[in-house]
Amino acid sequence: xxxxxxxxxxxxxxxxxxxxxxxxxxxxxxxxxxxxxxxxxxxxxxxxxxxxxxxxxxxxxxxxxxxxxxxxxxxxxxxxxxxxxxxxxxxxxxxxxxxxxxxxxxxxxxxxxxxxxxxxxxxxxxxxxxxxxxxxxxxxxxxxxxxxxxxxxxxxxxxxxxxxxxxxxxxxxxxxxxxxxxxxxxxxxxxxxxxxxxxxxxxxxxxxxxxxxxxxxxxxxxxxxxxxxxxxxxxxxxxxxxxxxxxxxxxxxxxxxxxxxxxxxxxxxxxxxxxxxxxxxxxxxxxxxxxxxxxxxxxxxxxxxxxxxxxxxxxxxxxxxxxxxxxxxxxxxxxxxxxxxxxxxxxxxxxxxxxxxxxxxxxxxxxxxxxxxxxxxxxxxxxxxxxxxxxxxxxxxxxxxxxxxxxxxxxxxxxxxxxxxxxxxxxxxxxxxxxxxxxxxxxxxxxxx
Amino acid sequence: xxxxxxxxxxxxxxxxxxxxxxxxxxxxxxxxxxxxxxxxxxxxxxxxxxxxxxxxxxxxxxxxxxxxxxxxxxxxxxxxxxxxxxxxxxxxxxxxxxxxxxxxxxxxxxxxxxxxxxxxxxxxxxxxxxxxxxxxxxxxxxxxxxxxxxxxxxxxxxxxxxxxxxxxxxxxxxxxxxxxxxxxxxxx
Numbered sequence: 001x002x003x004x005x006x007x008x009x010x011x012x013x014x015x016x017x018x019x020x021x022x023x024x025x026x027x028x029x030x031x032x033x034x035x036x037x038x039x040x041x042x043x044x045x046x047x048x049x050x051x052x053x054x055x056x057x058x059x060x061x062x063x064x065x066x067x068x069x070x071x072x073x074x075x076x077x078x079x080x081x082x083x084x085x086x087x088x089x090x091x092x093x094x095x096x097x098x099x100x101x102x103x104x105x106x107x108x109x110x111x112x113x114x115x116x117x118x119x120x121x122x123x124x125x126x127x128x129x130x131x132x133x134x135x136x137x138x139x140x141x142x143x144x145x146x147x148x149x150x151x152x153x154x155x156x157x158x159x160x161x162x163x164x165x166x167x168x169x170x171x172x173x174x175x176x177x178x179x180x181x182x183x184x185x186x187x188x189x190x191x192x193x194x195x196x197x198x199x200x201x202x203x204x205x206x207x208x209x210x211x212x213x214x215x216x217x218x219x220x221x222x223x224x225x226x227x228x229x230x231x232x233x234x235x236x237x238x239x240x241x242x243x244x245x246x247x248x249x250x251x252x253x254x255x256x257x258x259x260x261x262x263x264x265x266x267x268x269x270x271x272x273x274x275x276x277x278x279x280x281x282x283x284x285x286x287x288x289x290x291x292x293x294x295x296x297x298x299x300x301x302x303x304x305x306x307x308x309x310x311x312x313x314x315x316x317x318x319x320x321x322x323x324x325x326x327x328x329x330x331x332x333x334x335x336x337x338x339x340x341x342x343x344x345x346x347x348x349x350x351x352x353x354x355x356x357x358x359x360x361x362x363x364x365x366x367x368x369x370x371x372x373x374x375x376x377x378x379x380x381x382x383x384x385x386x387x388x389x390x391x392x393x394x395x396x397x398x399x400x401x402x403x404x405x406x407x408x409x410x411x412x413x414x415x416x417x418x419x420x421x422x423x424x425x426x427x428x429x430x431x432x433x434x435x436x437x438x439x440x441x442x443x444x445x446x447x448x449x
Numbered sequence: 450x451x452x453x454x455x456x457x458x459x460x461x462x463x464x465x466x467x468x469x470x471x472x473x474x475x476x477x478x479x480x481x482x483x484x485x486x487x488x489x490x491x492x493x494x495x496x497x498x499x500x501x502x503x504x505x506x507x508x509x510x511x512x513x514x515x516x517x518x519x520x521x522x523x524x525x526x527x528x529x530x531x532x533x534x535x536x537x538x539x540x541x542x543x544x545x546x547x548x549x550x551x552x553x554x555x556x557x558x559x560x561x562x563x564x565x566x567x568x569x570x571x572x573x574x575x576x577x578x579x580x581x582x583x584x585x586x587x588x589x590x591x592x593x594x595x596x597x598x599x600x601x602x603x604x605x606x607x608x609x610x611x612x613x614x615x616x617x618x619x620x621x622x623x624x625x626x627x628x629x630x631x632x633x634x635x636x637x
Contacts, residue, residue: 219612221576241607242580263584263608266577279581283606284588286581307581323578329537330578353575367575374574396575415617441576 058092059121059177061085062114062144065096066125067104071135073162077125080166081173084184084206088174089428094119106140111147119144121177125169127162135159139169141176150176163204164448181359181403187445188399188408189213189223189232190419193438200234202249205401205444207432213247214254224267224276225445226293233257233267233276244278246293257295268312269293277301277311277320288322290337302335302342310354313337314361321345321355321364332366346379348386354396357381358404365398365407376409376422389426399444410440519555520634526551530632532590533625536571537582539589549590552632553597560603563635566590568608571624572616580610583630590630 063085065078085091094117103109104126114122125139134156141151151172155165164185171182186205191198199215200223214220218237225232226246233246242265244258258264262281269276274293279286286309288301302308306326313320314334321334324342332346332355346352351369358365361381368377368388376390376398392411399408411420411431417440418433433439519525532545541549556562568583587606594604614627 219609221580221610221612237609237612242610262606263580265580279577281581281584281588281606281608283591283601283604285585307578307585309581310575310577323575325537330574351574353578369574372573394573 058090060092060094060117060119061173061177062094062096062099062117062119062122064103064122064124066127066137066139067102068127071127071129073127073159075163075166077127077137077162077166077169078123080163080206081123081170084167084170085173087206087430088183089423090174090178105138106142106149106152109142111142111144114144121150121173123169123173130156133159135162137162137165137169139172141173163208167204167206167448180405182447183401183403183405185448186402187229187448188419189225189443189445190439191220191223191441192434193417193440194434194436200232201439202232202445213249214245221441222266223441223443224269225443226269227271227273227446229446229448231293233269235265235267244276246276255295257293258291258298266310270313271315271317277313277322279309279311288320288335301337301339304342308333312355312357314357315359316361321357323353323355332364345381346386347384348379349377352377354398356398356400356407358400359402360404363400363404365400367396367398376407378407378424387426389422389424390420390429392420395420397441397443399442401444402447408442408444410442520637527555532586532630532632534586534628534630536624536628537574539582539585541589541593549593550597553594553599556594556599556603557597560600563603563605564594565633565635566604566606567631567633568606568610569613569627569629569631570608570611571627572611572614572618573624574611576610576612580608580612583608583610586628586630590632 063078063082065076082093086093099113099117101110101113103124106124109122109124122142122144123139125137128136130136137155137157139153140149142148143150153172157165167185170184174180174184175182184205187202188205189200189202192201197215197217198220200213200220201210202213203210213232214236216236216238218240221235223232223234230250231246231248233244235242235244242263243256244264244267245254246257247254257267257276258278258280260280260282262283263286264278264280266279267276275290276293277288277290280289285305286307287303288308288311289298290301291298301320304324304326306324308322308324310323311320318337319334320337321332323330324333327344330351330353331344332352333342333344335342345364346366349368349370352366354367356365357363364379364381366377366379368375373393374395375388375392376395377386377388379386389407390409390411394412395409397410401408405424406421408419408421411418413431413433416433417438418431419439419442420432421430519527521528526548529548532541532548534540556564566587568585568587570579570582584606587608591604591606595601611627615623618624618627
C-alpha cells in the first residue's frame, strides 16, 4: 500500500526557460511563487493525497537516480526529492529514462544531453558506505543552460537519516531555484480519530512515517510544537476536562503543564521556547495567561469579561495575538507581552478566529466566518489587505509552513475530517485524508536540523 | 414493541399517575409537565434521549419524593438536566427558568450536593473558541444558580466545547441539540 496517489495537473507547456525568460521569471518570481506553490505531502499506508489546481509556471528539472553501489535503501532518494519538488507546484520533474548516461557527479554531466530534454537544472548524487554503519551522500545541482554548478554538498549520515537527507536536498534545490526558504525537511502533527479513539500523530511533512505520540479514548486538541521541535504541547480530555500537557518527542516524558480548576487549553509557545501562552477559565470565562515551560510562574496577561482565547506569539516575541468576543463577535486582537490595552486587528468578516502569524511576521492567517461559512483567510499586517483562501465551509486550524508560503488546515471531505493545504493565493490545494479515520487539528512543525 | 403493549403500558402509567395525584397533594401543574416530557415542547428543546421510564415499576418505586430520588424521577423536573442555547449565545432563555429554579431549590436544601455544569457547543467554529463558548454557557447557568442563592462551593463549571457534539450535523435542528449545558450531580 505504498502506492503514491498523486495527480498533478501541469498547466505549463514543455518549454525550457531561455535567458530572457529566466530574467522574466526572476522579475515576476514572487508572482510565480504565489501562483505555483503548494505543500509537500506524500502517501504512506494510512494517508492519501489529492492535489487540485496547479501552478502557472514550473521549472523543468532532471533528477538522475543517485548512484548507490553496494548500498541498499528502502526508498530511492531521488524519488523522495522528485516528489517534494513536484508537490511544491513550482517544478516539472522530467522523465530521464530516455537518457543513456547516468552521471552521479556534476563533472560527469554532459549538459547538451539534458538540454535536449529541455531541462533547466539537473540533480545528480551518490550514496556510498562509510565505516561504522554510516553513509556518505553527495549531491550536485547544475544549471543546464550555463553548464555550471549551482550547489554541491556532502552529508555524513546514519542510514535512518536517508529520508530526512533527501528532504534537505530537495530544500537546497528549492531554495536555489526559487529563492524561497526551506520547507520540506519538517514534520506535521495532527489529531486522528479512528473508531472513537483519539491519537496525536506526527508525520514527515510529506505525510510519511506517522508516529503516535499519545492516544486516548477522550478528545485531544490543539497540538503546538516547541520552537526547537523537540516537544509538543496539547490539550487532553483524558481526565474528563481539558488539561494541558507538554510531551518530549525524544524521551516521551510528559509534564502536566496546567491542570487548574475549570478548563486549561490553547497552548502556544513563545519564540524562545521558555514560556507558553495558555487559556484558563477557573470559574469564569476563558482568559489568557502566560506560564513557564516547566509549569511555574503563572501570570494573567490580560483581563476581560469577554471570551479571550487562542493566544499566539508574534515571531519577534513582542505581541500576543488572540481571539476575543469583547466587541460582540469573535475577532482577532493583539496585546503587548508586557500587558496593556488590546488592539483590534481584524475588521472584515462576521467572525475571525484562530490567529496564526507567518515566520516573517508579515501575514496573519485566520478562520473567517462569512454567511455561516468558515474559510481560511490571510491578512497582510502592513496593508490590512485580506484574501480568502479556501472554500470548504468548515475549514479551521490554519498552520503556516516554516517558510510561510503554504498554509495547512483542517477541512471536511465526505463527512470526515481531512487536512488540506493551500498556497498563498489559494490556487494550488491538496487534501490529505486517512482512510477510515477522521483527521484534524494540524500543526506544521519547525525545520529539522 | 407492538402497539398493544405500548398502550397497556401507557394506560398503566396514566392510571398510576391519576392515583398518585389523587392520594398526594401534589399540584397538578407538575404532572402535565412530566407527561409532556415525551413530546417536543418547543422547537429549541429537543427530547431528552432514552428517558423511557414512565413504566409502572419506576413510577411505583419513586412514588414519594422522600423515599425515591427526585433527581432521577422522570416525573420530577429535577430529572431534566439540559439547558439549550442559541448560536454563539450564552443567554439562559426564559423557558428554562423553572428547571433552573428547581435545581437551585434542591441545591439550597441539600447543602452537601454538588453539581458540575458541563458546557457544550455545536461543531461550527473553531475547537478552542467552542471550548470557551461552552464554558461561558456553563458560567451563565452558574450565575443563574448563584442568583438563586446557590453557593459557589456547590458548583463546578467545565466545558467540552464541540468535542461531545454529534458530528456532521446537516441542519439547525441537529446543531441546537449540541448547544447546551448539562447539569450533572456529583456521584452520578
